[in-house]
Amino acid sequence: MNQAATSLRIAEQYLIRQDWNAYTPEQHSVWAELVRRRMPQLQEHACAEYLDGFHQIGLREDSIPDLAEVNKRLGPRTGWNATPVSGFLPPDAFFEMLAARQFPTTTWLRNRESLEYTPEPDIFHDVFGHVPMHAHPVFADFLQQYGRVCLGLIHDKDKLERMGRLFWFTVEFGVIRQKGTIKLYGSGLISSHGESTHVINRSSEGGPEIRDFDLDAVLNQKFLVSEMQKVLYAVESFDQIYEAAKAAEERLA
Secondary structure, three states: OOHHHHOOOOHHHHEOOOOHHHOOHHHHHHHHHHHHHHHHHHHHHEOHHHHHHHHHOOOOOOOOOOHHHHHHHHHHHHOOEEEEEOOOOOHHHHHHHHHOOEEEEOOOOOOHHHOOOOOOOOHHHHHHHHHHHHHOHHHHHHHHHHHHHHHHOOOOHHHHHHHHHHHHHHHHOOEEEEOOEEEEOOHHHHOOHHHHHHHHOHHHHOOOEEEEOOHHHHHOOOOOOOOOOOEEEEEOOHHHHHHHHHHHHHHHO
16 A cells, blocks of 8 residues: 555555456456547547546556556656555545545456446546546646545535535536537546447437536536436536535535
């Protein structure tokens, strides 16, 4: 474990080591197939910050990431680390890790029969989908601020549910306007061809309505995890979501 990770109090029991040498050639082949399926679409439709982060942290098409190597590149840029965990974390452990700039990262990878979808996050969703954005300083600050706010609301289920909507419509299903075009940055879009296509081809396929980002609207926007999204909220910059996290604390504290 790195020094920052071992200082975690609540989440410490969920921390594990990634045994990178235990991955099989088949698993590396699955990773390569997943990346090859996503990159052509993302090169055109992902936001510039995601694509830049992908290269900054040294992700490769041909092999599963070694988190220690990723963190050697990521840490000096924003202070974040992709920290291996055993699986789903309880909310207090999850928010504690975010507040400490430790992103909970699963180490298992879906099998070839589940290339299109897995109901439980795996290393492809966590690292390919999330971690490149952590190399962007403003997004990195936003995510830490989000963790801090939620940790302070840990005993209020209703307020945490509202904050969960902010996470959903930014970190998971966030879109941003760049050069007059909707670009993707949320991990649920980045890591899923179906979800991305639903957004990209929305005019012809009845995809989601894209609304201007509004914090109050987001905090009150209900969603279903089990279906394609009907509404998404587009930001103009990542400063907007950082300020939103601070404003949410003022509204809900």
